[in-house]
Amino acid sequence: MPGSILAPSSGPITKQRRQGFGAPVRRSEDYRLLLGAGTFTDDLQIPRTLHAAFVRSPYAHARITAIDVERALALPGVVAVFTGEDLAKLTEPGVTAQAGAEPMVMETLPTRKVRFNGDPVACVVAVDRYVAEDAIELVEVDYEPLAPVLSMESAAAPDAPLVDEDLSSNLHTRQTRTFGDVVSAFAEADEIVEVRFSTQRMTHVPIETRGVLAVWDAGRMELTFYSGQQTAHLLRTNLARRLRLDENQVRVISPDVGGAFGQKIPLFREELTVAALAIKLRRPIKWIEDRLENLTVANHARDDSAWIRAAVTKDGRILGIKAELWADYGAYAFFTPKYPIDSVGWLLPGPYKLQNYEYSINVVITNKCPAGTLRAPMALVTWATEGMVERIARQLKIDPVEVRRRNMITSRDQPYVSATGYSYEALTPWEGYEQMLRDFDLTGFRAEQRAARANDRYLGVGIASVLEPTTYGSAWYKKSGRGSGHEAATVKVEPSGAVNVSVGIVPTGQGYETTIAQVVAEALGTRVGNVNVLLGDTSIAPYGMGTRGSRGAAAGNAVAYLAATEARAKVLRIAAHLVGEPIDNLEIRDDQIYVLGEPEPRLPLSQASWTAYMDPSALPAGELPGLEIHRTYDPPAMTFSNATHLCVAEVERRTGRVEILDYRVIEDAGTLINPAIVDGQIRGGVSLGIGQALLEEVVYDELGNNQTATFLDYLIPTIDTVPNIQISHVQTPNPHTVLGLKGMAEGPVQGGLAAVMIAVQDALDGKGITIDRSPASPSRIRALFRAVEGDLDE
Incomplete structure (x- = not known):
């Protein structure tokens, strides 16, 4: 299997188990935040x-x-x-x-x-x-x-009142893209499998409005x-x-x-x-903003649906797919309206070998709060793809493991170009799936599931393979018009040897102050504690594209590393001149400059930096004073990370409550800067996915009034909802990014939604119940049971 598995997770957090790259260093920003010493707006x-x-x-x-x-x-x-x-x-x-x-x-x-x-x-x-x-x-x-327009169907009707009277229709976007020979694929199919999935309208619920x-x-x-x-x-x-x-x-x-x-x-x-x-x-x-405003008028997201038809052979090979995708974007557009649902479209083939594919997107304008991006704007996609694979297996009466085995991309297939034109490289979807099956006794679980069903208990397992897009370089934006995906950093080694770093990304809880310090310390040969990170001020930070799209590591941390590497090169040039040694004979460790093979340092880093500012005449010929590096970096158009999620859930028939009994993740996010921070991102993302799968939903009445304007009605995950999550890592570096970095912050949301929804469906298999809309809330589960069984209290 490519990479190496570290299980479970990354070991105990230490203050500085290792100085820089790859160590689970404690987040430096947490001290002030946990003590209430942070400064918010x-x-x-x-x-x-x-x-x-x-x-x-x-x-x-x-x-x-x-x-x-x-x-x-x-x-x-x-x-x-x-x-x-x-x-x-x-x-x-x-x-x-x-x-x-x-x-x-x-x-x-x-x-x-x-x-x-x-x-x-x-x-x-x-x-x-x-x-x-x-x-x-x-x-x-x-x-x-x-008259308000409150549904996709009513908005798309020819006689619907116009929400925006400057537009010709409420159907703002209608686009179709075709790849390969879809007609032949459907003509050659032994069976056509149809699935429909819909995700509810949600909102973001930040602690700070x-x-x-x-x-x-x-x-x-x-x-x-x-x-x-x-x-x-x-x-x-x-x-x-x-x-x-x-x-x-x-x-x-x-x-x-x-x-x-x-x-x-x-x-x-x-x-x-x-x-x-x-x-x-x-x-x-x-x-x-107060909380009522935040829940009702700050932008919403996720009001999406997918109708998918898959052309398959009798042994479960997928020949082609057609997908009809819809999104309710609300009353105004703060973002390009098609972006979230189009992301579902071009990602829908997922980690599967598929070349014949067609998808249509339809974006409607309604009299609801404007929609936008919520962490993992393409969240529907993994549930749609993996739910489709599960349905194929059920319809053909084939083990879902075998359907995946016959269709999933392996490391041997890479580099692999998807139907929609994206290059998949350094990914481990099948290998991660196999590892999950080795770690989890699926055969034993099926026996337990049968025994539980005999006692009127409903257990289910959901396994989902996640493909997450990251980096979003400028070449990606060029496909749909203008836009930049570059990032910028400034690294200054001050005369004293202290280091100040500023990057265009903005921290919102990801731990950037820590990870940027780690990569800069690694590049410069200094201590993590010697690096001060300055973010979020446009008069200090260089112009960057900010925090979005899982690009903090692969773009923001990457450019900081590149700038620090250039600063290191200048330090070594100055030091080589001062000590009379070739540059290749020198290295920097722990703020000291060594000659290779010598146990004692020749001079401190601070002497070289002092010379750069205060004694320019002592610099090498042609070397300019100062030690400040500005660097920009435009990452690849698109790179991907992948993960396998497994959820075991129990559905309580009378109450409709879903309890998660076991949750596991095997994540391949490339080279890890700080495993502890990556684990935190996984846990947070899975929690959001669980919230979407089981709890959160914005509901409007027939007049367009928001009925979920407080936390009494808009339910979010709490400590009793989110289980302990077992995390393992595979590190397969991407060959086209700095240090092999990949992003990974949005995939856990995709996986969380998909694994939970598939587990719920699996628990109810054979009951005549189809789970095709999230959330699988108690009221919805009870309604589905009543539809097939009648009064549940009898």
Whole structure:
């Protein structure tokens, strides 16, 4: 088997079991965060700060006929009230363009009509949050209610009311892509297997909701925008454009971020409004979203469905696939509308040898909260692919292991080019699957399952092979238009030998301060504790593409390593000149410079760095003063990691409750910088997948009102839901990335959803129950049992 398996996981965490690369070093950022010493947006206090609150529509779809702000303005402490008409004079509208589809224009605040329940129609600015909240109740808005469009089917109907009246249809995107000879594949098939899977609408639920503190310096004509964000530089570019400022007039500072998961990538209308009003009023303005707002009006995700037809031979070989994919994108577009569901499309062949493939994507606009990306925007794909394989096995009465054996890509097949044109290399899907079968006694489990069923207990096992896209280099973006996937880093070795590093990625809980310090320490030959990592400030960090798409390691850490490697080369050039030795005879260890073969160091790293700044005449001929390296790196268009997930679950017939009894992951994320941090990402991702599989769901009523606006109704995983997760690693380095790195933060979500849903279906096999929609919540499971058995209490 390629790579090496470390089981279970990575061993105990030590402070510095090994100095740099590959060691489970403790996260340096955790000390301040666990002691409550972190600084989040709402912790920032600036004199004379005003506070904002938003008037929101009670209707899902209505025309705005009048807004009266006089009563609100009369309330003591209210400074100003602004409507969409006011903001149109201060800002540019947002435009989301997509090849092959009409552009979507979004006003900063709506002036003509509202499109979803909670749409912001006015902003109150007051001396404190209490006054602002009181004042929004005094703003009188006259609405003309319109019929809401609340489902994919109704949105796509020819006579449906237009959600966006600047578009010709609610069916915003309709595209079909065909690869290979699909017609012949279906003509030659012995059987056609059909499956349908749907995932529910969800939201991100970060511990820290959205928020912003905008400060305008009238003397310097500069805006400082404090906000927990994932893409600080892209946000700065967008802010400057929409505020009609030069980019050097805007500074974005992302302080500590209490979770993001994709929700803190776009520039939201509330954030833009606060920035515009801070400039207008020449006062700092803060807005912190409350939890009700976060659950109802911050962007949602995942409202997707797939209808898949597979052409198969009688022995289970897959000849071709056709997939019809749908997505409900809500009322506005903060991202390219087709991206999440198109990701499902081009990934759907998964780790299987398939060349005849066709998929269509359909994206509709509805009167719901706008959708966007949530960690693993393609989450449906693994469940769809692996659920299809399970259905093929059941329909053909073949062991699912054999269906996978006959179709799955092995290391011998690589490099393998998928039907959709992606190169798979350094992957171990079949090898990981085989290892899982060796570790887990599937035969013994089947005997236990039969015995449990005889006692009215329903046990099931789900095994899912995950293929996760990572890196997202610029060449990937070029396929669909413009975009960059590069990352940038600056490494400065100060005169004292201390190291400062800044990278364009922004930490939102991943442990970047630790892993970047590890890779820089490894490259420079210094201690991890000697490396200070500075992130999230656009006036310090070089322009980068930020945190998204599992690119933190393979792009962000990679470019830091490259910059540190160049800094090391300069240190060695200086040292070679100072000690009179060839460069190839020198090495740096523990902040000391050694001649190979000598037990004692010749000089400290700090002497070389001091010389670089303070004694330029002592430098080699042609060597410039200073020791500061700036480096950019554009990773490959797309690389992949893979994993195998196994879940054992029990479905309680009378309550509908699903209990996870065992959960295992074998992950191949290439070279590991810090195994402990990787394990944390796996556990967090699987937890999100479990939440999607069993609990979380945004529900609307027939008028478009959000019915899950508190944690009483919107359920998230808790300690009693998430089991102990057994993790093993395979390390198969990617030959095309720096240090063989791969991303891995989103695959665990895909695997978590798929393994749990397949386990639930397996538990109910033979009952005439089909699990084709998530979540498998108690109420849904009970309803399915009642449909086949009647009253469960009898």
